[in-house]
Amino acid sequence: MLHLLYIPVTYAVLGVVFFAVYxxxxxxxxxxxxxxxxxxxxxxxxxxxxPAMIKHKQRYGTVFDWMTQxxxxxxxxxxxxxxxxxxxxxxxxxxxREAQDVLLRRAKDFDRSQFFEDVFGGTVPYNxxxxxxxxxxxxxxxxxxxxxxxxxxxxxxAPLLHRHSLNLMELWRVKNDxxxxxxxxxxxxxxxxxxxSIWDVAFGSxxxxxxxxTAFLKTISKFDMPTSKEDPISLPKPxxxxxxxxxxxxxxxxxxxxTSPMPSLSHWMLRMTLSYRRxxxxxxxxxQERLDDAKVRLLDRNHETTDDLKGITCATDHMxxxxxxxxxxxxxxxxxESKQAKDELFGFMVGGFDTTATTLMWSTKLMAxxxxxxxxxxxxxxxxxxxxxxxxxxxxLITTRIPYLDAVVEExxxxxxxxxSATRRAxxxxxxxxxxxxxxxxxxxxxxxxxxxxxxxxxxKIPENVRSTSSQENKHRVPSWESSDIGVFKPxxxxxxxxxxxxxxxxxxGPSMQFGAGLRGCFGxxxxxxxxxxxxxxxxxxxxxxxVPKRLRGHEAFDSLTHKxxxxxxxxxxxxxxxxx
Numbered sequence: 001m002l003h004l005l006y007i008p009v010t011y012a013v014l015g016v017v018f019f020a021v022y023x024x025x026x027x028x029x030x031x032x033x034x035x036x037x038x039x040x041x042x043x044x045x046x047x048x049x050x051p052a053m054i055k056h057k058q059r060y061g062t063v064f065d066w067m068t069q070x071x072x073x074x075x076x077x078x079x080x081x082x083x084x085x086x087x088x089x090x091x092x093x094x095x096x097r098e099a100q101d102v103l104l105r106r107a108k109d110f111d112r113s114q115f116f117e118d119v120f121g122g123t124v125p126y127n128x129x130x131x132x133x134x135x136x137x138x139x140x141x142x143x144x145x146x147x148x149x150x151x152x153x154x155x156x157x158a159p160l161l162h163r164h165s166l167n168l169m170e171l172w173r174v175k176n177d178x179x180x181x182x183x184x185x186x187x188x189x190x191x192x193x194x195x196x197s198i199w200d201v202a203f204g205s206x207x208x209x210x211x212x213x214t215a216f217l218k219t220i221s222k223f224d225m226p227t228s229k230e231d232p233i234s235l236p237k238p239x240x241x242x243x244x245x246x247x248x249x250x251x252x253x254x255x256x257x258x259t260s261p262m263p264s265l266s267h268w269m270l271r272m273t274l275s276y277r278r279x280x281x282x283x284x285x286x287x288q289e290r291l292d293d294a295k296v297r298l299l300d301r302n303h304e305t306t307d308d309l310k311g312i313t314c315a316t317d318h319m320x321x322x323x324x325x326x327x328x329x330x331x332x333x334x335x336x337e338s339k340q341a342k343d344e345l346f347g348f349m350v351g352g353f354d355t356t357a358t359t360l361m362w363s364t365k366l367m368a369x370x371x372x373x374x375x376x377x378x379x380x381x382x383x384x385x386x387x388x389x390x391x392x393x394x395x396x397l398i399t400t401r402i403p404y405l406d407a408v409v410e411e412x413x414x415x416x417x418x419x420x421s422a423t424r425r426a427x428x429x430x431x432x433x434x435x436x437x438x439x440x441x442x443x444x445x446x447x448x449x450x451x452x453x454x455x456x457x458x459x460x461k462i463p464e465n466v467r468s469t470s471s472q473e474n475k476h477r478v479p480s481w482e483s484s485d486i487g488v489f490k491p492x493x494x495x496x497x498x499x500x501x502x503x504x505x506x507x508x509x510g511p512s513m514q515f516g517a518g519l520r521g522c523f524g525x526x527x528x529x530x531x532x533x534x535x536x537x538x539x540x541x542x543x544x545x546x547x548v549p550k551r552l553r554g555h556e557a558f559d560s561l562t563h564k565x566x567x568x569x570x571x572x573x574x575x576x577x578x579x580x581x
Contacts, residue, residue, distance in 0.1 A: 030048045033089055037076040038081070049082050052066075053067075068448055077098075079092055088441050091443045092445075097474075103422060109426060118263040122257065123350070124347045139340070158398050167196070176570075176571075178220075184569065187568035194352070194356045202348050203315075246279035253276065291342075319336075358418045366415055366489045368570070405533065406505040410507070416563075417448045417514070422516045423442055452486075452513070494509045
């Protein structure tokens with residue numbers, strides 16, 4: 001056998017093998033984009049910056065803060081990271097003004113990112129969010145466009161959100177009584193509140209996870225109490241019903257994808273599991289049932305319907321009605337069960353669940369840490385609606401102008417940092433902050449750092465002449481935050497005085513990008529704000545948030561689909577105004 005090692009053919013084969021390995025190795029190495037800052041050592045490794053990112057994730061549970069921190073380490077508001085072998089670098093910018101310009105005014109240069117498709121494609125492959133900005137994208141948005149209009153939000157969504165807010169207050173009353181002065185874990189309650197709420201708004205049926213848990217706890221006469229006042233109580237939980245469990249399995253899949261260096265592969269592996277397949281089957285059956293119910297209630301035998309909101313109880317109803325009207329206008333048969341329609345409905349549910357729940361988790365922490373904000377908001381609400389009256393109704397909340405409440409909600413959204421970035425892909429060779437961006441490169445516009453919640457010093461060094469023409473023309477459109485208190489929870493930053501000295505809410509007071517911007521901005525933004533506004537009001541009317549023991553505080557977080565707090569405990573004191581009107 002040894003003589004085979006010395007024949008010419010063997011040498012030739014080995015040479016080809018070694019050459020092939022070398023070619024693959026070179027192809028896997030990062031290829032930096034000329035003119036954009038990067039870590040030099042990372043460019044010499046096949047895995048690039050991924051090991052450093054993974055190490056940070058393992059140590060702290062977060063990823064996006066590490067990404068933003070690289071701007072400081074590289075001393076540049078634009079930089080590139082090498083996150084996957086055989087892939088183009090990802091470009092990051094930290095400047096609020098340039099990010100807004102890209103999202104609002106540069107649609108010809110930037111469109112949906114590949115990262116977004118990788119994360120959501122396995123869950124809602126026919127939803128508009130993963131489509132490029134084309135006719136299919138616009139068609140998908142039109143299917144549920146009516147749900148973001150004032151008539152639906154005010155007459156359908158608001159009463160449902162109000163009812164579920166009261167359900168949460170009742171659950172927390174039972175938990176607070178059981179805790180007897182100890183803090184209790186609240187993150188799961190807010191998740192269930194958000195899921196109950198969006199399910200009702202989307203499908204017109206009730207999951208009832210909050211009422212079921214309330215009823216379960218009321219059957220328990222004695223709870224195991226902590227030995228120390230500093231320790232939280234651990235309360236038993238009922239078993240999740242099949243619908244809730246299925247939805248949480250499916251939404252967990254998005255958490256897996258978004259935090260993986262290889263989101264498509266990670267989600268594919270999850271989709272192969274028995275639990276995921278069962279949850280997906282259950283979801284598909286539930287959506288079909290809701291579509292069938294809507295058709296029975298809203299359509300006559302000729303698939304004709306009316307133009308008003310009569311009979312509309314949820315987003316599914318609206319979509320069925322819109323499809324019936326479109327089919328009649330276009331002289332075609334309606335297609336209520338298309339894959340696109342079902343994915344739009346499920347995407348509506350998913351989009352209105354996790355982000356809102358996470359923002360509400362941060363809201364309880366921010367408010368508990370700010371008793372002066374609570375005190376002022378209590379006073380404003382009681383003065384507005386009457387201190388001796390019951391909880392304001394949904395109608396009162398949507399028809400009453402309360403600038404300070406709007407400011408509190410906006411500051412919660414700004415400080416929660418629920419979504420850390422917006423991403424777009426360059427659809428043609430272009431320029432960004434004076435740097436060449438090749439076609440096909442994903443650009444991450446970070447919303448969790450300079451200019452948003454920390455000093456804007458790094459971005460202020462950007463020469464004006466390297467900005468795009470549209471950025472220069474809109475230089476003063478949104479002012480910068482005062483750097484001295486940019487990291488402080490301060491609702492007053494959104495308040496301005498009019499010529500008569502009255503407080504007004506100024507949505508353009510400074511930069512905030514938690515819902516993106518432009519045509520591809522968050523579809524459900526109006527619904528999210530409505531939900532936060534209603535719950536914050538009902539919560540503040542019902543309770544004072546007391547400071548929890550020191551070890552249960554802190555703003556440490558972990559990244560999944562959203563930026564969630566690791567600690568979300570509550571200690572409540574009833575205001576005595578919690579009875580519903």
